[in-house]
Structure formats: structure tokens, C-alpha cells
Amino acid sequence: MTNKIGYLGPRGTFTKVAVDAIFNGENKQSYTTIPECIDAVEQGEVKFSVVPLENAIEGSVNLTIDYLIQKKLLKIISEIVVPIRQHLMVHPLNQSNWKEINFVYSHSHAIAQCHHFLHSEMQEVRAEYMTSTGAAAKFVSDNPELKIGAIANQLAAEEYGLSIVQKDIHDFTNNHTRFVVLHKDNYELESKKMEIKGHKTTLIVSLGSDQAGALHQVLSVFAWRRLNLSKIESRPMKTGLGNYFFLIDVEEKMDDVHIPNAIAELESLGCKVNVLGSYPYYTYNGLSVNHN
Amino acid sequence: MTNKIGYLGPRGTFTKVAVDAIFNGENKQSYTTIPECIDAVEQGEVKFSVVPLENAIEGSVNLTIDYLIQKKLLKIISEIVVPIRQHLMVHPLNQSNWKEINFVYSHSHAIAQCHHFLHSEMQEVRAEYMTSTGAAAKFVSDNPELKIGAIANQLAAEEYGLSIVQKDIHDFTNNHTRFVVLHKDNYELESKKMEIKGHKTTLIVSLGSDQAGALHQVLSVFAWRRLNLSKIESRPMKTGLGNYFFLIDVEEKMDDVHIPNAIAELESLGCKVNVLGSYPYYTYNGLSVNHN
Structure with missing residues (x-):
């Protein structure tokens, strides 16, 4: 089995x-x-x-x-x-000048969850939808030459080698x-962890x-x-x-x-x-x- | 006002x-x-x-x-x-040979809602995610040369000039x-319609x-x-x-x-x-x- x-x-x-x-x-x-x-x-x-x-x-x-x-x-x-913790992340090559990004990519729900942050801190930045937070992180990882960021979780940053530049940008804590x-x-499943x-x-x-x-x-x-x-x-x-x-x-x-x-x-x-x-x-x- | x-x-x-x-x-x-x-x-x-x-x-x-x-x-x-009624639609140029499509595009939730249909009727067809059902319909409309379809509602078919080839392919009726x-x-809003x-x-x-x-x-x-x-x-x-x-x-x-x-x-x-x-x-x- x-x-x-x-x-x-x-x-x-x-x-x-x-x-x-x-x-x-x-x-x-x-x-x-x-x-x-x-x-x-x-x-x-x-x-x-x-x-x-x-x-x-x-x-x-x-x-x-x-x-x-x-x-x-x-x-x-x-x-x-x-x-649910959402972070803003960029390619490591763009870490120092991350404030110059023009586009931020993520799943539509994640973008909505970070509405206040995007509205108050990143008014000039355009939000674009991707099919998942993971896909957004992958896109940012694949395109270091673009001035773009992704909203995703810490695991996505680790998986795709991105640098988190703003932690916890979601509107509601305790989500x-x-x-x-x-x-x-x-079935008795006991987590060892x-x-x-x-x-x-x-x-x-x-x-x-x-x-x-x-x-x-x-x-x-x-x-x-x-x-x-x-x-x-x-x-x-x-x-x-x-x-x-x-x-x-x-x-x-x-x-x-x-x-x-x-x-x-x-x-x-x-x-x-x-x-x-x-x-x-x-x-x-x-x-x-x-x-x- | x-x-x-x-x-x-x-x-x-x-x-x-x-x-x-x-x-x-x-x-x-x-x-x-x-x-x-x-x-x-x-x-x-x-x-x-x-x-x-x-x-x-x-x-x-x-x-x-x-x-x-x-x-x-x-x-x-x-x-x-x-x-919620989901239909399979293709570009009008592909209406007669719609059974030959290789890819079907839609929002992930719409694809999940049509799981039984896709699994039983379209096993060879690959489902690809788009950011919305409307975006999927637009993509199919813009690419008549591709053998692709979209899962979306009737309004999307009308807006983007697509032909519905299979009606009501969602798994659950009464959704x-x-x-x-x-x-x-x-405010007293009276719909005339x-x-x-x-x-x-x-x-x-x-x-x-x-x-x-x-x-x-x-x-x-x-x-x-x-x-x-x-x-x-x-x-x-x-x-x-x-x-x-x-x-x-x-x-x-x-x-x-x-x-x-x-x-x-x-x-x-x-x-x-x-x-x-x-x-x-x-x-x-x-x-x-x-x-x-």
C-alpha cells in the first residue's frame, strides 16, 4: 500500500x-x-x-x-x-533598490488581503494577478531584469530564492x-513534530x-x-x-x-x-x- | 452626487x-x-x-x-x-472541430467545479489556470489559431464572441x-427588472x-x-x-x-x-x- x-x-x-x-x-x-x-x-x-x-x-x-x-x-x-502571513519579496539582485519596483504579482486573494499596505505604501505600484502566490514568486525569480515583486509566504521565498523586503504586509493579523x-x-495519525x-x-x-x-x-x-x-x-x-x-x-x-x-x-x-x-x-x- | x-x-x-x-x-x-x-x-x-x-x-x-x-x-x-452555470466554449472558427482541443483555460475554481466532466469526457485535454473565467475567454478569443477552449459563463461567451459547445458542464446543479x-x-433600491x-x-x-x-x-x-x-x-x-x-x-x-x-x-x-x-x-x- x-x-x-x-x-x-x-x-x-x-x-x-x-x-x-x-x-x-x-x-x-x-x-x-x-x-x-x-x-x-x-x-x-x-x-x-x-x-x-x-x-x-x-x-x-x-x-x-x-x-x-x-x-x-x-x-x-x-x-x-x-x-496566513504575506510578505513582499523581490529577486536578490533587486534587494537594495526594491522601492523602485513598478509591478507586484500575486494571487488575487493575496493582493486583496494586502489592500491597505498596497494602497498606503505602494500607490504607484500596479498589482497584477497570477494563478497562485507560488506562481508569482516563480515569475519574479525567473525575471531578475524586471523591477517587480511578489506577495507570497516565506516558503515561496525559500523555494524560489527571493529576498523578503517587507514582512507581514497583510491587513488582518490573526488570520x-x-x-x-x-x-x-x-486513523490515529500522530505528528512527531x-x-x-x-x-x-x-x-x-x-x-x-x-x-x-x-x-x-x-x-x-x-x-x-x-x-x-x-x-x-x-x-x-x-x-x-x-x-x-x-x-x-x-x-x-x-x-x-x-x-x-x-x-x-x-x-x-x-x-x-x-x-x-x-x-x-x-x-x-x-x-x-x-x-x- | x-x-x-x-x-x-x-x-x-x-x-x-x-x-x-x-x-x-x-x-x-x-x-x-x-x-x-x-x-x-x-x-x-x-x-x-x-x-x-x-x-x-x-x-x-x-x-x-x-x-x-x-x-x-x-x-x-x-x-x-x-x-452558477459553466459552459465549454471555443472560438467560432473551431466550433466544428472542438473535440480536437488540447487545452482548456479557466479560473482554478471553475476547473475544480467541472472536475467530473473534464475527468470523464476530456481526459486527454490539459486544464490550465487563468486569473479569471473572463480572462480565459478573452485568451481563447484572441488566439483562434490554437486548439483551445475556455470554461466560463454565457456572458463571457457573448462578451468575447465565443461559441458554446457544451452547456452546463459543472458537477453540481443548484449551485x-x-x-x-x-x-x-x-436605501430602498427597487429593481425594475x-x-x-x-x-x-x-x-x-x-x-x-x-x-x-x-x-x-x-x-x-x-x-x-x-x-x-x-x-x-x-x-x-x-x-x-x-x-x-x-x-x-x-x-x-x-x-x-x-x-x-x-x-x-x-x-x-x-x-x-x-x-x-x-x-x-x-x-x-x-x-x-x-x-x-
């Missing part, structure tokens, strides 16, 4: 930062879309895949959730939270992206009826058991507008009593419940790791 | 479809990022701006919400829901994007405490008044992980009694409440509109 790790590429992206933070030295295989990452696990091409779940630059959250729900065969076995590790079954911060159980709950207060009834099931919810989100079902399901993160490891009883109670209320996984979560502290 | 309408460009995007569906003939100005659209309203460059709020291809939802909350000065005055119209104040489907009031609620059951308590305020919620989403506050606020859509127009009383009750529980807007919503039926 393969031991390969799939991830949403290309090199120099935030997903790669997440993969390198949790896995060490394994054979890593990049894919170009989230569905390809998910299919690769299902078809046994890779053992695990790492994809963004929330607030990513490269990927769409909705896509990950939609595919996981449609497939229903994969489990979330781990979560890693990575801080994070959640990545998840997917596998065919439940990071400490477990806690456990979560992710449930997909679809309501039996659409009446006012149905969600309130669902939450009662958790509230009276003192099960804390760290996230709740209503999302439209693909059966048409107005039909919603709920994505609920319970701040507990799956146990023998409380969560199974809560699920049984939800089902008796007419809800459908699907457990997407019960897993540890990690926070990447931003220290350097081996990117191989 | 200006009567211009700002929107997230470029031409041929889903945001442009939304703008054209709600406004007719006014002077429209495209911007390249969501923060630019929001700033333009605030600084009086445009009277209204149209930006994606949920599930868009071109923009990040999180950005829109983050900027609206940070600014606090703008109101949502209207919502329009647009079905929609919500766009909102922003203005400096509350579409029928109002209903009204919503969008609230941002931050909890006074993080204890188990706090959200349940918040929802009780709505449940006993029989105020139906069409959406609820917890989102991290920018003060660090673990602090959440809630984005709540109440399926009612702001009234003199029920919603103000619910807000007063939430405040007495220690919550902060901010009304992002009370507004009509429209659904674009997909019929052709004048794109000017």
Missing part, C-alpha cells in the same frame, strides 16, 4: 506549509485541484491528502465540504491551523487557514424540517450535555436554495456515551447525521520545518 | 451578470478587488457597489465579510442570487452565488462569553419569537483563534417590534449586535439582460 501524501499544489503555497508541518520526509505528491486530491485518496494513489477547509487562499472551502459530503467515504483524521488530513478510514492542541468531532446534520426553531432544537441536544461547539455553519444542500444542512464542530473526542447519545437523539428528531471525523488538531507555530 | 455602480470585475464574470441583472444602463465601473469596491462606495466614487458574499468564483466571501465588519459604515441594501449591493446608508422574492435582515452577533450553550441561548431569542433564520455561520474574530462571532440572516424585514426587541434581549445577555442591513432579495432567472 502506498505511503504517499497528496496535497493541493503547487510548491510554495500555504497548503505545502501545512503538509510539511505535519509530515516529515515522506513522498509528497502535488495535485492541481481539491477534487483531484480527494479522488487520489479514494482511489488509493495516496494514503493521505491535505486540503484547505476554511479561509484558504488557494482553495475554495465550499468545494472541499461539497466533495467530502458527496463522497462520504473519506474521514478527516487531523487538522492543522496555519497562520488563519484550517487544513485537514483526509484518509479512507479513521507538533503537540496536539485538542480534539474535535465534525458532524454534518441535515434537519428533518425547515420550520422556525428547528436549529434551536438541534443545539439543545448539545447544550444540555454541555458539549461545546467550536463552529457551526449552515450550508445550502445541492437540492435547491432554502434547504440547508449544518456543519457542526464539537470540541470533544468521540466517546462512548455523550456524542453517540447526542447523535441518537438528533436522529430521533428526524435529522440525518454523518460523522466526518473525530480527530486531533495542531497549530503550526511558524518555526522553520524541512520542506521535503 | 455620483450615480455610478461599482463591481468586482473584469467583464464577463459572474459579478457582472449580477450587476446587469439588477441595474440597467447606469454607468458601471469595474474594480479589481473586493476592498477596492468597498472603499469606492465609502469614498463616494460610486453610489453602489456589487460584490460576492457567498460561494463565488472570483472573490473570497471572508474578505467581503471582514471588510464590511471592519468598516461598519456600509449597509447591505439588496441581495441577488445568481445560478448559486449570493451577491450584495452596498451603499453608505439604508426583477420581482422581490422576500426580505432579510443580516445581523452580526458577538457572544459575551465562550461557554458551552451560549449560542443556544442566542438562538432562543429568535426561536420563541418564531423568527426564522435562513443562515447562521460562526466566523473567527480577528482577535485570535477561538473567538467567534455569528453572522445571522433573519428571514424578515426589519420591523418596529420583533427584531428590535430580539436585539435588545441579545444586548442584555452581553452580546454585541450590529445590523448589516435589512433588504429585499432577488433571484436571477437566467434570462438574457442588456450587459451595458
Whole structure:
């Protein structure tokens, strides 16, 4: 059986930062879309895949959730939270005169995330879109003769040999992206590199009826058991507008009593419940790791 | 005072479809990022701006919400829901031999949304990323001598004179994007072109405490008044992980009694409440509109 790790590429992206933070030295295989990452696990091409779940630059959250729900065969076995830090970088030959750059390249979301910086500090510089922050860094690396810069993360600077000239130019501090590790079954993945911060159980709950207060009834099931919810989100079902399901993160490891009883109670209320996984979560502290 | 309408460009995007569906003939100005659209309203460059709020291809939802909350000065005055329909299109000169194309260009999210189609029907064709679906359509239009196609919407086909050779190649039907119209104040915007489907009031609620059951308590305020919620989403506050606020859509127009009383009750529980807007919503039926 393969031991390969799939991830949403290309090199120099935030997903790669997440993969390198949790896995060490394994054979890593990049894919170009989230569905390809998910299919690769299902078809046994890779053992695990790492994809963004929330607030990513490269990927769409909705896509990950939609595919996981449609497939229903994969489990979330781990979560890693990575801080989103954007830096301005140039070719080393342009390091001393970086203030003369005319163009800055990046993914459109990264440019939007650095709106205040670009607007106040670099009014004369034109922002141009690339397909990813990694592609922007590669373009700057390939064209030392041009007076250009890229907005990307530290890994991209390392991968493409660029010099960071302004650190942390993103507008919002405390901006994070959640990545998840997917596998065919439940699996105890212990990262040797990071400490477990806690456990979560992710449930997909679809309501039996659409009446006012149905969600309130669902939450009662958790509230009276003192099960804390760290996230709740209503999302439209693909059966048409107005039909919603709920994505609920319970701040507990799956146990023998409380969560199974809560699920049984939800089902008796007419809800459908699907457990997407019960897993540890990690926070990447931003220290350097081996990117191989 | 200006009567211009700002929107997230470029031409041929889903945001442009939304703008054209709600406004007719006014002077429209495209911007390249969501923060630019929001700033333009605030600084009086445009009277209204149209930006994606949920599930868009071109923009990040999180950005829109983050900027609206940070600014606090703008109101949502209207919502329009647009079905996401992706088509395969080629240059008219290649219409008869479109099955011979070697490359298909589009935004990465659009390519991911058409994963099943590309995987099953076009295995030999390589997908290449562009910065937007509109940019992909323009590239195909500019290069009739290449055996290439684009994945984009009908408007892009019209704008760039391309022939649609496969309709509706997206994996999920019933996929929609919500766009909102922003203005400096509350404003009764009546679209002459579409029928109002209903009204919503969008609230941002931050909890006074993080204890188990706090959200349940918040929802009780709505449940006993029989105020139906069409959406609820917890989102991290920018003060660090673990602090959440809630984005709540109440399926009612702001009234003199029920919603103000619910807000007063939430405040007495220690919550902060901010009304992002009370507004009509429209659904674009997909019929052709004048794109000017």
C-alpha cells in the first residue's frame, strides 16, 4: 500500500506549509485541484491528502465540504491551523533598490488581503494577478531584469530564492487557514513534530424540517450535555436554495456515551447525521520545518 | 452626487451578470478587488457597489465579510442570487472541430467545479489556470489559431464572441452565488427588472462569553419569537483563534417590534449586535439582460 501524501499544489503555497508541518520526509505528491486530491485518496494513489477547509487562499472551502459530503467515504483524521502571513519579496539582485519596483504579482486573494499596505505604501505600484502566490514568486525569480515583486509566504521565498523586503504586509493579523488530513478510514495519525492542541468531532446534520426553531432544537441536544461547539455553519444542500444542512464542530473526542447519545437523539428528531471525523488538531507555530 | 455602480470585475464574470441583472444602463465601473469596491462606495466614487458574499468564483466571501465588519459604515441594501452555470466554449472558427482541443483555460475554481466532466469526457485535454473565467475567454478569443477552449459563463461567451459547445458542464446543479449591493446608508433600491422574492435582515452577533450553550441561548431569542433564520455561520474574530462571532440572516424585514426587541434581549445577555442591513432579495432567472 502506498505511503504517499497528496496535497493541493503547487510548491510554495500555504497548503505545502501545512503538509510539511505535519509530515516529515515522506513522498509528497502535488495535485492541481481539491477534487483531484480527494479522488487520489479514494482511489488509493495516496494514503493521505491535505486540503484547505476554511479561509484558504488557494482553495475554495465550499468545494472541499461539497466533495467530502458527496463522497462520504473519506474521514478527516487531523487538522492543522496555519497562520496566513504575506510578505513582499523581490529577486536578490533587486534587494537594495526594491522601492523602485513598478509591478507586484500575486494571487488575487493575496493582493486583496494586502489592500491597505498596497494602497498606503505602494500607490504607484500596479498589482497584477497570477494563478497562485507560488506562481508569482516563480515569475519574479525567473525575471531578475524586471523591477517587480511578489506577495507570497516565506516558503515561496525559500523555494524560489527571493529576498523578503517587507514582512507581514497583510491587513488582518490573526488570520488563519484550517487544513485537514483526509484518509479512507479513521486513523490515529500522530505528528512527531507538533503537540496536539485538542480534539474535535465534525458532524454534518441535515434537519428533518425547515420550520422556525428547528436549529434551536438541534443545539439543545448539545447544550444540555454541555458539549461545546467550536463552529457551526449552515450550508445550502445541492437540492435547491432554502434547504440547508449544518456543519457542526464539537470540541470533544468521540466517546462512548455523550456524542453517540447526542447523535441518537438528533436522529430521533428526524435529522440525518454523518460523522466526518473525530480527530486531533495542531497549530503550526511558524518555526522553520524541512520542506521535503 | 455620483450615480455610478461599482463591481468586482473584469467583464464577463459572474459579478457582472449580477450587476446587469439588477441595474440597467447606469454607468458601471469595474474594480479589481473586493476592498477596492468597498472603499469606492465609502469614498463616494460610486453610489453602489456589487460584490460576492457567498460561494463565488472570483472573490473570497471572508474578505467581503471582514471588510464590511471592519468598516461598519456600509449597509447591505439588496441581495441577488445568481445560478452558477459553466459552459465549454471555443472560438467560432473551431466550433466544428472542438473535440480536437488540447487545452482548456479557466479560473482554478471553475476547473475544480467541472472536475467530473473534464475527468470523464476530456481526459486527454490539459486544464490550465487563468486569473479569471473572463480572462480565459478573452485568451481563447484572441488566439483562434490554437486548439483551445475556455470554461466560463454565457456572458463571457457573448462578451468575447465565443461559441458554446457544451452547456452546463459543472458537477453540481443548484449551485448559486449570493451577491450584495452596498451603499453608505439604508436605501430602498427597487429593481425594475426583477420581482422581490422576500426580505432579510443580516445581523452580526458577538457572544459575551465562550461557554458551552451560549449560542443556544442566542438562538432562543429568535426561536420563541418564531423568527426564522435562513443562515447562521460562526466566523473567527480577528482577535485570535477561538473567538467567534455569528453572522445571522433573519428571514424578515426589519420591523418596529420583533427584531428590535430580539436585539435588545441579545444586548442584555452581553452580546454585541450590529445590523448589516435589512433588504429585499432577488433571484436571477437566467434570462438574457442588456450587459451595458
